[in-house]
Amino acid sequence: xxxxxxxxxxxxxxxxxxxxxxxxxxxxxxxxxxxxxxxxxxxxxxxxxxxxxxxxxxxxxxxxxxxxxxxxxxxxxxxxxxxxxxxxxxxxxxxxxxxxxxxxxxxxxxxxxxxxxxxxxxx
Amino acid sequence: xxxxxxxxxxxxxxxxxxxxxxxxxxxxxxxxxxxxxxxxxxxxxxxxxxxxxxxxxxxxxxxxxxxxxxxxxxxxxxxxxxxxxxxxxxxxxxxxxxxxxxxxxxxxxxxxxxxxxxxxxxxxxxxxxxxxxxxxxxxxxxxxxxxxxxxxxxxxxxxxxxxxxxxxxxxxxxxxxxxxxx
Numbered sequence: 001x002x003x004x005x006x007x008x009x010x011x012x013x014x015x016x017x018x019x020x021x022x023x024x025x026x027x028x029x030x031x032x033x034x035x036x037x038x039x040x041x042x043x044x045x046x047x048x049x050x051x052x053x054x055x056x057x058x059x060x061x062x063x064x065x066x067x068x069x070x071x072x073x074x075x076x077x078x079x080x081x082x083x084x085x086x087x088x089x090x091x092x093x094x095x096x097x098x099x100x101x102x103x104x105x106x107x108x109x110x111x112x113x114x115x116x117x118x119x120x121x122x123x
Numbered sequence: 124x125x126x127x128x129x130x131x132x133x134x135x136x137x138x139x140x141x142x143x144x145x146x147x148x149x150x151x152x153x154x155x156x157x158x159x160x161x162x163x164x165x166x167x168x169x170x171x172x173x174x175x176x177x178x179x180x181x182x183x184x185x186x187x188x189x190x191x192x193x194x195x196x197x198x199x200x201x202x203x204x205x206x207x208x209x210x211x212x213x214x215x216x217x218x219x220x221x222x223x224x225x226x227x228x229x230x231x232x233x234x235x236x237x238x239x240x241x242x243x244x245x246x247x248x249x250x251x252x253x254x255x256x257x258x259x260x261x262x263x264x265x266x267x268x269x270x271x272x273x274x275x276x277x278x279x280x281x282x283x284x285x286x287x288x289x290x291x292x293x294x295x296x297x298x299x300x301x302x303x304x305x
Contacts, residue, residue: 008249009223009224009226009227009230010220010223011206011209011210011220011223011224011227012227014209014210015209015210018211056230056247056249057249058249082234083230083231083233083234083235083237083238083247084234084238085234085235085238086237086238086241087241088241104230104231104234105152105153105156105157105231105235106156106157107156
């Protein structure tokens with residue numbers, strides 16, 4: 001179970017990694033990027049099972065990266081974890097092919113429930 | 124001072140009073156959800172720029188039908204404890220990890236308020252963090268930020284919000300759509 005984790009905040013990546021490790025994901029199986037451009041570069045270098053991404057990031061935002069990844073891979077689950085919660089933004093993400101959506105701030109339970117849905121507990 | 128009393132000050136626009144409510148609600152929600160603590164609103168004032176601050180301040184610009192900035196200013200202990208709670212680490216000094224955590228907390232506060240002002244079609248900038256005792260943050264000359272102080276179990280923090288109108292008629296439409304509830 002290889003996961004690409006894209007967020008410009010190291011704090012948020014740390015929180016999400018903590019949750020992934022609790023679900024049994026190995027440390028070596030989480031690849032981090034701090035903006036959409038480096039995220040896309042990582043995506044093209046390796047094979048991933050899930051992409052988790054923020055929206056607002058420098059250089060390339062998460063929505064642009066989402067569209068780029070979808071143009072290369074129609075099936076990979078992409079979870080957007082963001083402060084963007086207005087209806088128009090969520091609709092834009094759905095239209096771009098997002099698989100799931102979690103709004104910040106979130107409780108540990110909410111993050112856990114969201115990731116459990118996509119990460120098999122046996123990984 | 125209560126918001127409805129502040130609203131009687133002639134230089135304060137209805138928009139400012141309406142907007143600050145959303146930031147108060149969002150900050151309360153972010154601290155409760157991410158850090159598991161309750162914060163209490165205390166002082167409320169209209170500030171002359173530059174705004175006096177606590178030691179660690181995060182600044183985010185918002186632009187859309189109005190444009191402006193929000194500054195969330197943390198006393199050092201709130202910054203250290205907040206980062207520690209999120210990263211499960213104890214911090215003694217404001218380092219890069221603390222700065223990142225403070226920026227992200229501010230991002231979530233601004234994001235929550237932005238969502239509540241959906242009619243303003245706002246976009247968020249990325250947070251910048253300024254540290255140091257007695258630093259000052261200047262708003263544009265024609266903007267007097269509304270400042271709200273908070274008590275937290277770890278010390279004090281404050282939120283300063285200042286907006287300029289961009290589109291003709293935005294103020295009236297905001298005043299019509301927003302409710303002053305605090």
